[in-house]
Amino acid sequence: KQEVTQIPAALSVPEGENLVLNCSFTDSAIYNLQWFRQDPGKGLTSLLLIQSSQREQTSGRLNASLDKSSGRSTLYIAASQPGDSATYLCAIQGGSEKLVFGKGTKLTVNP
Amino acid sequence: KAGVTQTPRYLIKTRGQQVTLSCSPISGHRSVSWYQQTPGQGLQFLFEYFSETQRNKGNFPGRFSGRQFSNSRSEMNVSTLELGDSALYLCASSLFGTDTQYFGPGTRLTVL
Numbered sequence: 001k002q003e004v005t006q007i008p009a010a011l012s013v014p015e016g017e018n019l020v021l022n023c024s025f026t027d028s029a030i031y032n033l034q035w036f037r038q039d040p041g042k043g044l045t046s047l048l049l050i051q052s053s054q055r056e057q058t059s060g061r062l063n064a065s066l067d068k069s070s071g072r073s074t075l076y077i078a079a080s081q082p083g084d085s086a087t088y089l090c091a092i093q094g095g096s097e098k099l100v101f102g103k104g105t106k107l108t109v110n111p
Numbered sequence: 112k113a114g115v116t117q118t119p120r121y122l123i124k125t126r127g128q129q130v131t132l133s134c135s136p137i138s139g140h141r142s143v144s145w146y147q148q149t150p151g152q153g154l155q156f157l158f159e160y161f162s163e164t165q166r167n168k169g170n171f172p173g174r175f176s177g178r179q180f181s182n183s184r185s186e187m188n189v190s191t192l193e194l195g196d197s198a199l200y201l202c203a204s205s206l207f208g209t210d211t212q213y214f215g216p217g218t219r220l221t222v223l
Contacts, residue, residue, distance in 0.1 A: 031209050043115075043201055044214040089154070091212075098144065098167050099203075099212060101154040 002027045004092055006102035013080055014110050021075040021105045023090030028068045031093045035064050035075050037086040038104070044089065048075070080109045113138065115204050115215035123221045129190040132218045136183050136204030143185040144212065145177060148199040157200075160185055161208055189220075197222045 003026045013019050023033070032051050036044040048057045048064040050073070056065040063076040077084060087106045091099040116135045124130050136143050145157040156169040160179035177187040183204075189196055199219050203212040 034212065036214070041199075041219075043216040044203075046211050046213060049211045091154075093209060098156040098159060098169065099146075099154075100156070101146075103153045 002030075002092055002094055002100045004090055004100050004102040006088075006090055006105050008105060009103065010106040010108070012108040012110060015080060015082060017080050017109075018076070018078050019080055019107070021077070021088050021090075021107070023073040023075070023102055025071045025073075025092050025100075027092075027094065028071055029094060030068065031095070033064075033066050033073050034091045034093065034099070035062075035073075036089045036091065038089060039086050047088075077107075080107075082109050082111050085109050115202060115213050117200075117202050117215040117218050119218060120216065121219045121221075123223065124192050125223050126192055126194060128192050129188065130192060130220060131186055131188045132200055132202075132220075134185045134187075134202030134204075134215060136185070136202075137213055140204035140206055140213075141183055142205045142208035143179055143183060144203045144205075144208075145185070145187050146201045146203065147171075148201060148217070149197075154201070157187065159208060166208065192222045194222050196220065 034049045035047040050066040061078040087104040089104045090102045118133045142161045144159040148154045159167045163179045174190045179185045199217045201217045203214045
């Protein structure tokens with residue numbers, strides 16, 4: 001059974017700082033890994049999808065990496081802004097097409 | 112292109128009632144998945160439909176059911192509501208099910 005862990009559960013940083021969010025998973029047999037952000041009371045916004053054959057994906061100030069052998073992914077956010085404040089969720093998609101989510105990291109970027 | 116829409120956005124029901132939630136996927140998407148989000152359990156998979164067929168089902172009781180129509184719109188139904196069913200119900204659509212999932216804004220269900 002796939003389990004996804006995100007550490008830390010919460011993170012507070014000053015504006016402008018570069019930061020890394022971590023995600024680990026127990027089963028390396030995956031189709032892909034997706035990073036989402038969720039604003040309070042809202043749905044999920046897809047940020048990046050990494051296929052199992054890929055090592056990383058980049059979108060603007062975001063860079064996500066995937067290391068299947070160690071069961072780890074990181075989401076790097078460069079030059080953080082207050083608008084980046086949200087909960088970031090990592091999700092693994094395996095053979096059953098369903099997404100298995102971590103509990104998320106709540107990020108606060110202070111002006 | 113319009114995003115995933117879910118109706119209603121908010122619902123208040125009492126124990127024992129039943130409820131139907133609706134999800135309209137992005138045009139052209141054939142896969143629709145449903146998730147329940149609670150503070151304690153996080154996001155949990157309910158079921159996934161592709162071309163009107165249920166492909167996968169999560170570990171939820173039979174009170175939770177769903178269906179998908181020929182236009183890919185999907186509904187989920189919860190019968191005999193319990194207090195623990197209070198949650199944000201999220202719907203996601205994608206082209207094939209194994210590509211980027213696009214989520215709707217969710218339906219906030221409160222059971223009193």
